[in-house]
Amino acid sequence: MPEGLSTPPAVEPVASATGPSSVNASSDKDESTPIKLALLALKGGPLFMLLFMVIFLWFGTDHHLFWSFGNIGNVLEQSAGVCVIAMGQLLVILTRGIDLSIGSNVSLACVVCTVVFKHSHSPLLSIGVTLLIGLLLGLINGLLLVKGRLPHPFIATLATLSIAAGAALIIAHGSTQLGAPWIVDKLGGGRISQIPGHGPVGWFPFAAVVVIVFAIVCWVILRKLVWGRWIYAVGGSPEAAVRTGLPVNKVLISVYVMSGLSGAIGGMLFVGTANAGSPFTGVGMELNAIAAVIIGGGSFLGGRGRVINALTGALIIGVLHNGLNLVGVNPNWQQIATGIVIVLAVELDVIRAYVENRFRNLQARIT
Numbered sequence: 001m002p003e004g005l006s007t008p009p010a011v012e013p014v015a016s017a018t019g020p021s022s023v024n025a026s027s028d029k030d031e032s033t034p035i036k037l038a039l040l041a042l043k044g045g046p047l048f049m050l051l052f053m054v055i056f057l058w059f060g061t062d063h064h065l066f067w068s069f070g071n072i073g074n075v076l077e078q079s080a081g082v083c084v085i086a087m088g089q090l091l092v093i094l095t096r097g098i099d100l101s102i103g104s105n106v107s108l109a110c111v112v113c114t115v116v117f118k119h120s121h122s123p124l125l126s127i128g129v130t131l132l133i134g135l136l137l138g139l140i141n142g143l144l145l146v147k148g149r150l151p152h153p154f155i156a157t158l159a160t161l162s163i164a165a166g167a168a169l170i171i172a173h174g175s176t177q178l179g180a181p182w183i184v185d186k187l188g189g190g191r192i193s194q195i196p197g198h199g200p201v202g203w204f205p206f207a208a209v210v211v212i213v214f215a216i217v218c219w220v221i222l223r224k225l226v227w228g229r230w231i232y233a234v235g236g237s238p239e240a241a242v243r244t245g246l247p248v249n250k251v252l253i254s255v256y257v258m259s260g261l262s263g264a265i266g267g268m269l270f271v272g273t274a275n276a277g278s279p280f281t282g283v284g285m286e287l288n289a290i291a292a293v294i295i296g297g298g299s300f301l302g303g304r305g306r307v308i309n310a311l312t313g314a315l316i317i318g319v320l321h322n323g324l325n326l327v328g329v330n331p332n333w334q335q336i337a338t339g340i341v342i343v344l345a346v347e348l349d350v351i352r353a354y355v356e357n358r359f360r361n362l363q364a365r366i367t
Contacts, residue, residue, distance in 0.1 A: 057323035069203035079318030080207035086292035088262025096302030104164035106282030109267025114177035114277035123181030138260020142253030188272015235302025
């Protein structure tokens with residue numbers, strides 16, 4: 001009897017412990033799944049904004065014209081330069097920096113590409129010198145910030161903005177330079193005829209291929225390389241990055257070099273679109289690049305931003321301008337519309353961050 005009486009108490013705790021725990025585990029899992037899906041949807045905020053804008057313009061314009069392959073190709077081609085420099089700006093902003101010189105870098109690249117080709121008639125030399133100038137300008141920005149110990153990248157890049165803009169005017173003698181290497185023309189203004197949908201010329205631009213390739217390079221850097229983790233770490237907490245022994249100075253220089261490279265590539269895309277290089281092409285372009293990153297959810301506080309979102313932000317600006325052009329809106333009003341979109345995007349990002357924190361707290365309590 002003592003053994004028989006002692007058996008039930010030993011069995012009952014095991015049964016009660018096993019049953020409720022499995023029920024709670026499955027219940028917690030069921031409750032956390034919608035939260036995970038909600039967090040994933042919040043991260044895709046810029047994509048939803050782009051989708052909303054496309055739907056809005058589809059109803060507000062001639063939808064047959066707006067959705068035509070030719071117009072889609074125009075949007076991709078016209079947005080390509082901004083997409084490239086936005087990705088360069090993203091790398092800088094991730095480290096809590098800013099590159100105000102990228103617009104002047106674009107202008108200088110346009111002028112150098114056309115002038116070198118006019119005197120040498122060598123496509124490779126023209127492209128090589130242009131890329132080298134962009135890399136050099138980015139290196140100067142990084143060295144001024146790191147070695148010059150300037151208090152903020154705003155000052156360093158503001159100085160190189162003026163220098164590059166003046167150099168572009170001097171080299172081009174203040175006027176537009178006609179002619180460009182055939183490779184630049186092809187990449188900046190050509191279409192892939194093998195992709196059907198818009199006659200024998202094609203509708204998908206080579207410029208979009210350049211954007212995709214550069215985006216893959218930036219994505220690999222940020223997501224697959226240690227270098228990318230260092231970039232996020234430096235932007236997330238510079239003091240912690242220094243204490244943990246990360247090469248902060250090298251990381252900072254590298255992102256400005258990449259930004260300079262993006263300015264050179266973007267400039268050549270603009271040259272290819274017009275078959276000409278103007279010293280005024282990049283005027284205000286740095287604002288579009290910064291706006292694209294911020295619309296895409298990037299933060300001036302550093303450590304937050306993704307390549308796909310920066311591209312989405314640039315496409316939002318491109319689609320907005322294209323749609324307003326189709327409607328016939330005055331270009332001056334388009335600038336106002338762009339500013340309103342930026343404000344709305346930042347406000348939505350603030351709301352997103354608040355809701356995301358609440359969701360994460362709720363998820364932590366459930367798990």
